[in-house]
Amino acid sequence: MFKSASYILCCCAVFALQGSWAASPEKGQSVCLLSDPPNQCGQFCLRTLGPMQSKLASIEGKQDVMQTKLLAVQSRLEAQRTSLMSKLEDQTTSLKSELDGQLKGQNTEIQSKLDSQLQAVQSAIKEEKTEIQSKMDGQLQTVNSTLEAQGSKLNHQLQALQSALEAQQVAEQSRLDSQLLALQSEMKALHTNIVNSILLAVQEKLDEHKADLQESLKKMITREDFEARVNETEGKIGAVQANLPALQTAIEHQLNALQNQSGSQQKTLLENLSKMNSKIAPPKFELIGSRYFYIEQNLKQNWSTAAASCRQMGGYLAAFRDEQEWSAVTLKLRNDWYWIGINDIDNEDEFVSVASGRPAPFFLWNSGEPDHLLNQDCVGIKNTEMYDSPCRDEELFICQWDNEI
Incomplete structure (x- = not known):
């Protein structure tokens, strides 16, 4: 019923705005628009439209009432919405505060637990680190002790080898010096013996010639024989004196040969010492x-x-x-x-x-x-x-x- 009234009302509004039509212009007919329906329409028209206008006025009144009620409802709804929003905000704030408090408490509790666990882990790590450090220090001390013992042993061995080498060098040098002294003594003795033997031989020859001269004098030899024998004796003495440089040269050659032999022996000894040294490498090599x-x-x-x-x-x-x-x-x-x-x-x-x-x-x-x-x-x-x-x-x-x- 309400829908029908609304439809009729709309139609009337159209009629009121555009007037009524007598015929459709699309069919080639004329149209008469009503600008003053009460004066332009007849009684039939008024009788027909009157109830409709009354209903339309009644409907408009009802619409106004409904519009007023609708505004009131809207006002109440807006007030309720505002109240609900305020309550919702209060509840949200309260809930947020409560949740913040709970989260803060939980965070504090969790942080405390984490701190405790972290301290426990740090303590465990520290203890393990201390234990490992202690083990490493012990191992390092053991290794250092072993290295020191080995180093000390090697140093003792090296010192022993050096001492043995030095003792051997001293012994060899002593032996070489004694051999050299012995050779020098032998050369001096040989030189002395050779000179003494030569002088003794010369002296013997002179003594023999002197004896011969004396014997000749005793026999009263002639002047010519005496001079001849003197000349012969002087010739022998000159020959001996002439042979003295050759004898001295021979002696010097023998001495040089002995010195060369001594030098070669000394060189051989030094080479042997060098070879002995080459068998002992110095440190770091x-x-x-x-x-x-x-x-x-x-x-x-x-x-x-x-x-x-x-x-x-x-x-x-x-x-x-x-x-x-x-x-x-x-x-x-x-x-x-x-x-x-x-x-x-x-x-x-x-x-x-x-x-x-x-x-x-x-x-x-x-x-x-x-x-x-x-x-x-x-x-x-x-x-x-x-x-x-x-x-x-x-x-x-x-x-x-x-x-x-």
Whole structure:
């Protein structure tokens, strides 16, 4: 019913706005618009539209009432919504505060538990670290003690070997000195004996001639015989005197031969001592291949200072016999520069070994080396190849024990 009334009301509103029509213009008929329906319409029209206008007015009144009620409902709903929003905000704030308190308490509790667990873990780690450190200290002390014992043992052995070597050297030197003294005594005695024998022989000859002269005088020999015998005696004496330089020269030759023999014996003895020394390597040197080398891995020096350091250790800056020895030594080197004992300081492009003073037997130059630039007279190595470099540069170095190469 309400829908029908609304439909009729809408129709009337259309009629009121546009007026009524008598015929559709689309069918070619005229249209009469009513600008004043009460005066322009007849009684039939008024009777027909009157109830509808009354109903329309009633409907409009009801609509106003409904509109008023609707506004009131909207006002109540808005008030309720505002109240609900306020309560919701209060409850949200309260709930948030409560949740914040609970979360804070839980966070505090969790943080406390975590702190306790962390302290427990830290304590356990600290105890374990202390235990490990204690074990490591014990092991280190054991290793140090073992190394000290071994070092002390090696030092005692080295001292014993050095003492034995020194005693042997003293004994050999004593024996050599005694042999030399004995040879000198023998040479002096021989010289004395030879001179005495010669003088004695001369004296005997003189005595014989003197006796002969005396015997001749006794027999009253003639003046001519006496002079002849005197001349003969003087000739023999002159012959003896002429033979004296030859005898002295022979004696000197014998003395020189004895001295040469003594010198050769002394040289042999020194060579034997040198060979004995070569069997005992000094500290820090290690056997690489068939020879002893020392590789300095920390201290960098210029070439001259490095050579002096090797001499202080009992060795020389190193040179190499062949490629096999070169490869064995360079396997132990780092990726760095090392001095070796080869240079052409005296004569350009004549590279000699500082240990032997002879031309170095083995080279393995880098491409383009030696380039003979100014003051590049000393040989160094890097990455298993040789370079000529300025002697003032500071590099690591390699020493050899012997002076054979």
